[in-house]
Amino acid sequence: MIINSATSIYFSPTGTTKKIIDQIIKGMGLEKVNLVDLTLPKIRESVLNEINEDIVLIGVPVYEDKVPEILLEFLNNLKGNNKPVILVCVYGNITDGITLNELYEITENNGFKVIAAGSFIGEHSFSTKKLPVAEGRPNYEDLSRAEIFGAEIVEKLKRINEISDIHIKIPEGKIELMAKVVSKNSARMFTKQPMVDKSICNDCGVCVYFCPMAAINQDTLDINEDKCIRCFACVKRCPKKAREIIYKKKLLVTNVLRFKSRIKRDVKTYL
Template sequence: MKIQSTKLVYFSPTGTTKAVVEGISRGIDAIELERIDLTKPAARLKPLQTGENDLLVVGVPVYMGRVPEVIQEWLQSIKAQNTPSVCIVVYGNRVYDDALLELKDILAADGCIPMAAGAFIGEHSFSSDETPIAADRPDLRDISQAEAFGRKIKEKLDAILSAEEIGDLNVPGEFPYRGETKLWDVDFIAVSSDCNQCQLCAEVCPVGAIHTENSRLIDPEKCITCCACIKNCPQHARAIKNGPVNDASVRLNTLFKEPKQPELFY
């Protein structure tokens, strides 16, 4: 099957999902490549249309076992015409629950034909030096597996004449989906005196939860606890304060030390 354009779609506040999707794209070795980074709010205002000669690779982080609510409306608005698609979820070494099935169902309802899927591991948003959770994942081995996955996808596309030959894709999960799409409404970020108001945190926030003139002001109702502001602060002036998020990081560090490996489906 001849693919004219490969479109990479990802939501990646801390860069882990982007790293996995980029690894897959290197394996696919597409001639024409378009990247659609949904992390910035402005990107989620532009609709996407795809055709039967496109390949759509969609990667999302797992939030509470689900596809993040902040991008669900955009994903559901994709207009596709028998577009071969690859579904990717990235989770913090706990569980991905029904997120992969949910993403597959969303893309199928859009008019895509899911042909492959993968669940990869990325460093958890709550991970820190004190409570590491899948620290430094995806690592070199993960990226190598992502590239090999991309090569396998290319082989499968080369072996068929049209998307109509793609069979049913089965992935783990239950419907109705478990978990909650609504995230915690909690004030959990401590800002130290080292903050010099460089505003990088406001720039990387995917939901505009940080005041653009005073970065100490954070709207907990908008915040999705992605911790992008903490991980990107050049002064290391932001941290998780004592409370439910810190308690969760301790539990995750204690209960999920054994490194999980990517799971791939064709």
Template sequence: MKIEKLSLVYFSPTSTTGIVLEEIARGLGQESPMILDITRPDVRNQVAPVFENDVVLIGAPVYSGRVSKDAAEYLKTIKGSGSLAIVVVVYGNREFEDALLELKNIAVDSGFVVLAGGAFIGEHSFSDTEFSIAPNRPDEDDLEEAFLFGQKIASMLEGLERPEDILGVEVPGNFPYKDGMANGAFSFIDVTEDCDNCGICTAACPKEAIDEANGYLTIDERCIFCCACIKACPQQARIMKAGPMKNKAKWLSENCAQRKEPQTYLGLVNK
């Protein structure tokens, strides 16, 4: 089987998921796949596509051991129509827990046949110069793993006559899933006087949660703590304030310092 059309669908506020998926695509021998980046809210508000006879690489970050909610909600509305999917979660070197299983199940329920899955590591959203957590990942070694994963999938497909011969992939995780992020707003970002009103944070926010008319303050009820605005701010004017999130970042930097490696899973085929 040859890949006729490869599509990438991902949610990636701080870009690590997108980077990993694009490298897997290169390993699959596809330099210019169709990319549906669902990070922006206006994209998620459009009608989701129907895929037919495609291979679709689906990616989302892990939030509290689960697929990030905004990604999950959107992905439940796309239609696979029997297309093949590769599911990938990217996590910040703590654990991915039930996220990969959840993403696989979402893809199956949306009508995909899932032929492979992977969990890769990206710099933690809460990581900064004070408390670094998996800084600069995915790094060269991660990207090589991503490329090789793509190559392995490509050779698996080459040996296949028909998509019906794919029996699906087993990935780790438990069902019922663990509880995800608790709902509830709290304020965790300060905007300092270094802010020059450039608006870059607003463009980076996946939740329209920044109030331009009010000193670029965060609208806490909408915020998902993704930290895209903090990482995007060229003036370092958006900072995590002292409190539970900062404490969590400190805890993660102390307790999740040991490097984790990407894990990949290939499906079984009927020979």
């Protein structure tokens, strides 16, 4: 089975998931790629009526041990038509939860055929210079593993005639205790809204553009608290560092992050 083109569907507020997806595509040697960037609200609100490319990649970050809730409507409306699909999740070196299991169920139920999956590491959205959590990841090694993963997928497909011949098993994930007991959008419980420092800000509009919830007022740069999901794209993408991450319950949050991230996690792939 030869693959010449792909549809790349991803949600990547801080850019880490996109980096992994791009490297997988590079490893597959594909030049014709249709990009569907779910980071942009207007794309999530649309419907992808038809997928014409040979293969589909879906990449998401892990939020509260799961697929981000804001993506579920779009993903559940996809029509697979027996297309092969690669599933990718990216998490902040603590846990990937049940994200791949959820993606598997969604895509298989929608008529896709899962042929490969991978769990990769990206810098945690709560990471700061004072409390780095998976800082700098995906690093060179992570990106190399993603590229190799892409090449392995192509080699696997060359050896088969029908995708129905492919059967992969993704281990059953689990939801951490804290994720079970806290309410939805729990990131708001542990972090403050990232206010803009007008003495530093140069009104470039980067935070407005990259906010996946369209939660930042273009004129005042104030954030709509009801929309903010604490992805901290506005912090991490700001060229002037005019916003910062400030923890609530600081002692609790810092201790939990340090403890949970003490072990360096490795890439996991399923072929």
